[in-house]
């Protein structure tokens with residue numbers, strides 16, 4: 001492998017890390033699939049049968065250069081359609097699988113997300129990972145994004161005109177990902193998506209529709225960190241997510 005090839009591989013990994021976050025480096029299947037894209041990479045030969053790997057690649061591994069979602073990110077990542085474009089550190093597009101059946105939507109990036117460009121990192125992100133694990137999901141099984149792609153100063157609530165400017169990007173993400181279930185994380189996200197002033201308690205525990213997709217509302221992990229009593233309720237909500245998703249799959253088969 002010459003320097004040019006190594007740089008090519010590094011760029012490829014950087015682009016995927018940008019899209020999928022650090023989950024890329026803990027997913028053996030994905031690493032094997034990437035290695036399959038570069039057969040002359042040094043290391044152990046791939047002893048797995050080729051068919052399953054090819055299947056994974058077909059389902060998940062669209063190359064960034066050919067990916068409509070990735071191309072869309074590149075198109076909008078320098079957006080300054082609202083004032084938040086001037087105060088953000090990093091644009092936070094979202095991360096996960098572009099073929100995800102379940103899409104989680106929060107309200108806006110916080111300080112850590114603004115710093116890293118990755119949604120739901122830090123303590124709230126870890127709690128989200130635990131809740132996902134309880135229903136046998138990982139970050140790279142889902143796609144996670146926010147209504148706003150840039151951080152509002154001091155984590156204030158998104159302003160109506162910021163939402164109006166930014167939400168078309170979320171709508172395009174939904175069109176490209178085509179999830180079967182959407183999960184709104186937190187009151188602000190749910191109220192903005194449903195154009196409602198109802199409390200989270202009133203919105204959770206039932207099925208809504210958002211842009212033709214079944215939607216479930218649950219607590220934002222940061223709210224659960226502030227009030228541990230909400231964990232039991234959130235756990236029920238995540239079971240509801242799992243059951244709803246299973247039902248949808250059953251209906252489709």
Ligand code: SF4
Nearest residue numbers: 079082085149150166
């Ligand atoms: S919040 Fe959305 S609309 Fe405003 S600058 Fe960022 S990407 Fe553009």
